[in-house]
Amino acid sequence: MSKKSIVLQTTLELITQQGICGTSLSQIIKESGVANGTVYHHFKNKDEIISELYFMLTQDFGTVIMRNIPPADEKKQFPIMWKNLFYYFINNPLAFTFSEQIARSSEIPLKMKEEARKYYKEIDDFFRKGIRNKTFKPYTPLIMEELFFGNVASMVKVYKNEKVKLLDKHIDQAIEISWKGFLR
Amino acid sequence: MSKKSIVLQTTLELITQQGICGTSLSQIIKESGVANGTVYHHFKNKDEIISELYFMLTQDFGTVIMRNIPPADEKKQFPIMWKNLFYYFINNPLAFTFSEQIARSSEIPLKMKEEARKYYKEIDDFFRKGIRNKTFKPYTPLIMEELFFGNVASMVKVYKNEKVKLLDKHIDQAIEISWKGFLR
Amino acid sequence: MSKKSIVLQTTLELITQQGICGTSLSQIIKESGVANGTVYHHFKNKDEIISELYFMLTQDFGTVIMRNIPPADEKKQFPIMWKNLFYYFINNPLAFTFSEQIARSSEIPLKMKEEARKYYKEIDDFFRKGIRNKTFKPYTPLIMEELFFGNVASMVKVYKNEKVKLLDKHIDQAIEISWKGFLR
Amino acid sequence: MSKKSIVLQTTLELITQQGICGTSLSQIIKESGVANGTVYHHFKNKDEIISELYFMLTQDFGTVIMRNIPPADEKKQFPIMWKNLFYYFINNPLAFTFSEQIARSSEIPLKMKEEARKYYKEIDDFFRKGIRNKTFKPYTPLIMEELFFGNVASMVKVYKNEKVKLLDKHIDQAIEISWKGFLR
């Protein structure tokens, strides 16, 4: 495992635990066991570490969500997509926390955020196709995607907080609510 | 206006502009024109300023959401509630940030979390009544509330990220999507 | 109990626990429950509190040491004086620690230290008389007093450290050693 | 000379002049001409500088006391040991301060206390041998050591307080008093 990956991995863990601003370079250095200068050898500065991390994680999203999607109609595909993302977040808590953190922070340059959007392409296509098929009402796709992501994220939070034992029936409810919102 | 209020007000403004971590005490001191020691005379430390601000802001929470709700049916009430919450978050970024962070464990003292929980009461009532009225399908109320909050939050994030200029029509779309999800 | 005494007492306790430099005015204020300004009403500044404390404590010494001294010869008087001081320190740990702290600190103005010396008068007299009586060898009285005090202090420290359970026989040994040193 | 040594040396000098608490990091930094961060690169915090200094100084301790001790009888050895310790304390005020504070509990980590304890070994041997030789009366060795140390310390304090200009004759008196106490 290269020093660079070690730094990235350590940073991801630290940010997940403490948030972006709570995580200093000194901490990353101490925790990763890598030398001071080594970090600066691989990254221009602190922001670049975070940007790179963001880049890595967002690349996953597209492929993850569309895994095992049958070539059937939207109604069949939707719950699978939904669960794909849900379980991806459950199984990759780092990715979840990080992406939640990032979403509301200004630390990622706008350019990067736009860059990342292209990995949403497949989700975007899904909603656009659904609109063309008259399955979905013609809402602005960006809005649809954000609400879709947001719904999944809400349920992940419920799951994590364990306020309530989240059951399959709750997941199914959430998917149904999510789905119905987009219909004509 | 007391020095204490000045500090609180200044801090609120700075946090609104730059986020919590971007705001240092030195800035607060410089901006508020108050002496270093004066801040520490009134607050135990930096966190206490923020906690106190949070406390002030969340006092409104419950009343804000239910402001101007007509005694009509759910269909009329829903978009008003939705917008109340949305604009409250837009105008009180600190409240939004906190409310988002509430989910995350250690940072916010437990007492505050419980404090905040009571403001969900009115939304809880709203959904339960809607179910009784056969307006809403009988989903688990907690799930409904979380998705409702999540939808508003998603749009606030879009607004803040300025990926796209958020227009009234987008808001209306989001409200409609949100609403439809809960129907029978 | 006057506010002034409360401040003095609190200061004494704090200094005993944490040393002079470890004890700040803020701590004294917090601990004594007295207001900020009240302290400055009674004392010109921090040093004055300590000086006054020093003054109070040193006044005791003379009387304490000479308590119950029989009008007999030095040989009979010496062990009683020695024990008087020893048990005074054991029973007034504050006085002991404080006087140990003070001895090596420069916080007490020289003038005060000299002022306090007059309370050593009776011990001074004791040694001078002993010299005149040919009981003691004519050493410089100041040296004799300091060594006398030092011997008692050494045993108090042993007692406090509990490295070893200090027995009566140890005390008697120490007194004997102390006594023999001064003889002709 | 490494920056680290410069910091240590400067600190030692400052503490010698002004005492431990009178010496601030800012002073150390200013005086040593080293950058703020450099100090913290080499030491975890202020205390670590002092601990390290203490460690350096006490290394000598044992050897210092036994320096130039002739292979003669106790009577010849005693004043040399006494003066060795006395001048060591005079020239290493930090060592003196620490050695005095060692008695006090929490400040010095236990490990250090035990470390320091081993330097008593040689003095312990000296007194035990003297007892076997019938030079000294068979007092408990611990008591003898403590009183011996205490006597030296008393004179160091007199020297430092400058109540009186301490002359060679005073030292000689103190040594004599100290010596006679232990005799049979």
Place this chain on the structure above:
DNA sequence: TATGAATGAGTCTTCATTCAT
């Protein structure tokens, strides 16, 4: 590629003290 010494601006916080009430 990797290291770690060096930097100094900046962080939060504590301090002794003054002053108006």
Place this chain on the structure above:
DNA sequence: CATGAATGAAGACTCATTCAT
């Protein structure tokens, strides 16, 4: 007598970053 708001210099320590090896 007593209070506590207000002060700002000084405290310890952290930070992101540079540079020579």
